[in-house]
Amino acid sequence: MSTVAIILLILLLLLVILSFVFAYIITHGLRMTLDVSWNWQQENVPGTRRFKREQFTDYTVKGPKGEDIHVSFIPAREQSEKYVILAHGYTDTRFGMVKYLPQYYDLGFNCIMYDERGHGESTPEPCSYGIREVDFLLAVLKDSLSRYGENIKIGLHGESLGGAIVLISLKDPLVKEKVSFVVDDCGFADIITVLKIAMKQRFMPKWLVYPASFAATVMYGISFVKARPIDYVKGNRIPLLCMHGAQDDFIVPEHGKRVFEATGGIRELHLIEGAGHAQSAVVAPDKYGEILKDFLIKAGIEV
Numbered sequence: 001m002s003t004v005a006i007i008l009l010i011l012l013l014l015l016v017i018l019s020f021v022f023a024y025i026i027t028h029g030l031r032m033t034l035d036v037s038w039n040w041q042q043e044n045v046p047g048t049r050r051f052k053r054e055q056f057t058d059y060t061v062k063g064p065k066g067e068d069i070h071v072s073f074i075p076a077r078e079q080s081e082k083y084v085i086l087a088h089g090y091t092d093t094r095f096g097m098v099k100y101l102p103q104y105y106d107l108g109f110n111c112i113m114y115d116e117r118g119h120g121e122s123t124p125e126p127c128s129y130g131i132r133e134v135d136f137l138l139a140v141l142k143d144s145l146s147r148y149g150e151n152i153k154i155g156l157h158g159e160s161l162g163g164a165i166v167l168i169s170l171k172d173p174l175v176k177e178k179v180s181f182v183v184d185d186c187g188f189a190d191i192i193t194v195l196k197i198a199m200k201q202r203f204m205p206k207w208l209v210y211p212a213s214f215a216a217t218v219m220y221g222i223s224f225v226k227a228r229p230i231d232y233v234k235g236n237r238i239p240l241l242c243m244h245g246a247q248d249d250f251i252v253p254e255h256g257k258r259v260f261e262a263t264g265g266i267r268e269l270h271l272i273e274g275a276g277h278a279q280s281a282v283v284a285p286d287k288y289g290e291i292l293k294d295f296l297i298k299a300g301i302e303v
Contacts, residue, residue, distance in 0.1 A: 015211060022208060023215035026195065027126035027222060029091040031119055037095040047102035047285050061114070061143040064135045070094065070121040071114045071140065074101065082301065083110045083154040085140055087162030089278055090127060093120035099281050100157060103289040107296065107303045110148070114140045116165065126220045129191040129227035130164040137165050138172055145178060153301055155181040160251065160278050163187020167229035167259065170236045181299045183292070185243040186278050188251045189230035189258040197250065233259055239266035239299035241292070245275030245283075268295050 032040075041048045051074070061069040072094050076082070084104050086097035094113035104111050117133045118125040127133070137156070144154060156179055158166035163184040169175045170182070188194050192213075196206040213224035233240075240263045244256035253271050260269035270291050272280040281288045296303050 016215075018208065019211035019215040020219065022212040023219060026212060026224070027128075027216060027220060029127065031091050031124070032093055032096070034093050034095055034120060037093040037120075038098070041095060041098040045099045045282055045285070048098045051098060051101055051105075061140050063117075063139050067117075067123065067136075068121075069114055069136050069139055071112060073113075074105070074111050076105070076108050076110045078108065080108045080110055081149070081152045082108055082303075083112060083144060083148060083152050085112045085114070085137065085144065085154065085156050087137055087156065087158035087165050088113070088116060088119070089160030089162055090129075091119070097157075097159065097162075100159075102285060103281065103292050104157075106289065107293060112140065112144055116162065126216075126222060127161070128220075128222045129188075129224065130161065130168045130229055131222070131227055133161070133165050134168045134172075137169055138174065141169075141174060141178070145174075150178075153180045154178060155183065155296075155301075157183040157185070158187055159185045160187060164191075164227070164229040168232045170238065171232045176238070179238055180301060181239045181241070181296060183241045183243065183295075184256070184259055185280060186245060186248055186251050187229060187255065187259070189228070189255040189262075191224050191227040193255075194251055195224060197252070230258055230262055233262040236263045237265040239295070240268075241295045242267070242269045243280050243288070243291070244269075244271050245277060245280050246271040246273045247275060248277045248279075250277040266298055268298075 056072040056074050058072050061071055063069050088096040094115045097113045101111055115122045117136045156166040164187040166182050167184055195209040199206045216222040242256040242260045244253045272284050275283045293303050
């Protein structure tokens with residue numbers, strides 16, 4: 001074998017190894033604990049300090065394969081038929097959505113937070129960036145309608161990965177029939193463009209996301225190329241509010257713009273100045289609440 005052939009073979013072997021390593025890293029981000037997630041909210045979001053963990057009712061919902069989905073519920077101050085399911089971001093827990101409780105609580109909503117597949121108290125597993133995770137959201141939605149009443153007004157609100165998950169749910173018949181509104185806060189339109197930015201920030205060639213996607217498919221049956229929430233938004237008629245930090249340099253605001261342009265029906269897009277990734281409700285809680293209230297009124301929700 002010639003020297004050139006040996007060098008090419010070594011380079012190919014290195015590429016294969018790198019692809020599998022990156023596939024593992026991309027799907028196995030370091031997960032937070034409930035305590036870490038809760039404490040971050042209390043320390044960084046002053047509006048959350050009025051809530052205490054003992055105010056929440058915890059229960060479990062069964063997933064599609066009998067998995068335990070851990071839920072925390074906080075009722076509205078007064079009896080209300082308004083509910084919202086809050087879906088958290090990658091590596092976070094259900095308590096990562098406490099930052100949105102002040103807005104919804106003040107608008108008379110019952111709030112349902114849950115641990116996504118592979119996160120929080122759920123059994124650890126690789127992240128598929130919404131493709132598999134959506135089944136936990138749908139299970140919580142189905143349970144909520146059964147538990148609290150088929151005629152309740154219920155919405156979905158997702159942050160980052162959670163935003164992608166609620167967008168992917170838009171094609172589901174139950175969502176189309178029962179969900180009154182959806183909020184996508186800094187969710188991605190497709191994960192490939194996000195991963196390319198992450199690669200660039202780490203001084204790695206962006207094209208490595210494609211062999212990494214192939215490696216993830218081999219190892220876990222997960223294809224990054226197929227994680228495209230934007231494809232589920234087309235034809236949507238559920239009122240959709242897109243919120244995004246104007247200074248988000250991870251999932252850049254272009255994702256919110258693409259989602260806004262793809263959906264139909266009642267829709268709004270707001271870029272929050274001074275906010276980075278998943279920080280809109282942190283840096284501008286009052287403005288966030290005002291935008292949410294106005295949108296819900298347009299969506300036909302009494303607030």
